[in-house]
Amino acid sequence: MPRFSANLGFLWTDRPLLDQIAAAAKAGFKAVEMHWPYDTDPKAVRDACARHGVAMLGINTVRGDVSKGENGLGALPGREAEFQAAIDQSIAWAIAAGGTSIHAMPGVVKPIDMPAATGTFVENLSIAADKAGAHGLTLLLEPLNPRAMPNYFYSTLRGAGDIIARIGKPNIKIMFDVFHVGVSEGDVLTKLEYWMPHIGHIQFAAVPSRAEPDEGEIDFRAIFKAIDRLGWKGWVGAEYKPRAGTDEGLGWVKTLGVTL
Numbered sequence: 001m002p003r004f005s006a007n008l009g010f011l012w013t014d015r016p017l018l019d020q021i022a023a024a025a026k027a028g029f030k031a032v033e034m035h036w037p038y039d040t041d042p043k044a045v046r047d048a049c050a051r052h053g054v055a056m057l058g059i060n061t062v063r064g065d066v067s068k069g070e071n072g073l074g075a076l077p078g079r080e081a082e083f084q085a086a087i088d089q090s091i092a093w094a095i096a097a098g099g100t101s102i103h104a105m106p107g108v109v110k111p112i113d114m115p116a117a118t119g120t121f122v123e124n125l126s127i128a129a130d131k132a133g134a135h136g137l138t139l140l141l142e143p144l145n146p147r148a149m150p151n152y153f154y155s156t157l158r159g160a161g162d163i164i165a166r167i168g169k170p171n172i173k174i175m176f177d178v179f180h181v182g183v184s185e186g187d188v189l190t191k192l193e194y195w196m197p198h199i200g201h202i203q204f205a206a207v208p209s210r211a212e213p214d215e216g217e218i219d220f221r222a223i224f225k226a227i228d229r230l231g232w233k234g235w236v237g238a239e240y241k242p243r244a245g246t247d248e249g250l251g252w253v254k255t256l257g258v259t260l
């Protein structure tokens with residue numbers, strides 16, 4: 001069975017981060033991952049993870065000006081210095097917290113600006129990969145579906161895979177989020193198998209609701225079985241939006257016959 005991580009960007013969001021870690025551990029998760037935890041002292045996060053016996057996994061680079069619809073800086077020409085500052089910030093935070101990966105966010109790009117944005121992202125990411133690699137950190141690229149995030153730099157695995165191939169550095173991997181892949185592309189099991197050698201982390205939520213994985217059009221028994229069959233040894237991140245409370249929504253663990 002896969003090993004599950006609690007994504008604290010979506011789970012137990014009604015409390016401070018250190019209490020979220022405690023709640024995840026109490027529920028049985030053995031690892032946690034986060035979105036943008038920068039307001040919390042990373043050493044306190046490291047201590048909380050150690051105290052509760054959970055591994056600390058990944059975080060995201062900052063998004064830029066969220067009020068203007070920004071969702072990452074990596075592919076924005078003219079914002080190179082800001083992106084590198086975001087990478088430096090996330091590397092420093094991840095090291096102090098004991099994390100292992102950084103989701104490097106490219107941002108929202110109009111279709112007509114894609115050629116310039118692609119060149120910028122390749123340059124930016126190449127520098128960032130060397131910086132992260134010096135500390136044993138992996139950079140993750142995550143295609144987001146266009147319903148959730150219109151005009152995001154990539155919405156398909158192919159889009160992220162092309163960037164990885166152009167840069168050719170071993171510590172740049174795909175974040176395979178079953179929710180985004182299901183909405184954008186479908187045929188999830190085939191895609192999982194095809195992209196497995198390039199995957200650095202897996203996340204999941206029901207399609208189309210983004211709720212617990214016990215509803216909707218994806219058979220998560222089959223997904224979790226395939227993750228095992230394909231030899232995935234990493235963590236699988238529960239990144240869903242609970243229908244009601246997080247604790248109340250954990251029934252999927254029993255329903256799907258998995259253990260945390």
Ligand SMILES: O=C(O)C(=O)[C@@H](O)CO
Nearest residue numbers: 035060103142177203239
């Ligand atoms: O939205 C997702 O899916 C994520 O994994 C976030 O980290 C990025 O917005």
Ligand SMILES: [Mg+2]
Nearest residue numbers: 142177203239
């Ligand atoms: Mg995700």
